[in-house]
Amino acid sequence: MGFDDIKKAVGEGASAACKMAGDIANKTKIKFALANLQDDVDELYEKLGKLHYEAVAFGADTGARESAIINKIDSIMADMEILKAEVGTFPKRGKLCPRCGKTVPKSSSFCPFCGKEI
Numbered sequence: 634m635g636f637d638d639i640k641k642a643v644g645e646g647a648s649a650a651c652k653m654a655g656d657i658a659n660k661t662k663i664k665f666a667l668a669n670l671q672d673d674v675d676e677l678y679e680k681l682g683k684l685h686y687e688a689v690a691f692g693a694d695t696g697a698r699e700s701a702i703i704n705k706i707d708s709i710m711a712d713m714e715i716l717k718a719e720v721g722t723f724p725k726r727g728k729l730c731p732r733c734g735k736t737v738p739k740s741s742s743f744c745p746f747c748g749k750e751i
């Protein structure tokens with residue numbers, strides 16, 4: 634599957650006759666959604682940082698607002714985990730190779746990418 638095929642699949646979107654093309658379009662949508670969610674999380678972190686600044690610098694009581702933001706972040710992160718599992722970007726069961734940092738199946742004793750013993 635080349636990059637041109639992927640571009641074509643994305644361009645054709647839902648009307649794609651081929652199921653494979655549909656899957657790729659879907660994955661692209663999920664990745665797009667993930668990027669949007671990541672933006673939301675970043676924004677929330679920023680808000681949280683400002684609130685915390687108020688709390689520390691001025692002794693403002695921001696506890697309840699901070700908790701609300703943390704809850705929101707947690708729920709977005711949970712959604713993101715589900716989406717990530719769906720596109721297979723992050724295998725649910727895996728460990729990181731200490732040498733190359735790639736995700737390796739939990740059962741392997743050697744990294745399939747660089748051959749390092751794990």
Ligand SMILES: [Zn+2]
Pocket residue numbers: 730731732733734735744745746747748749
């Ligand atoms: Zn490795």
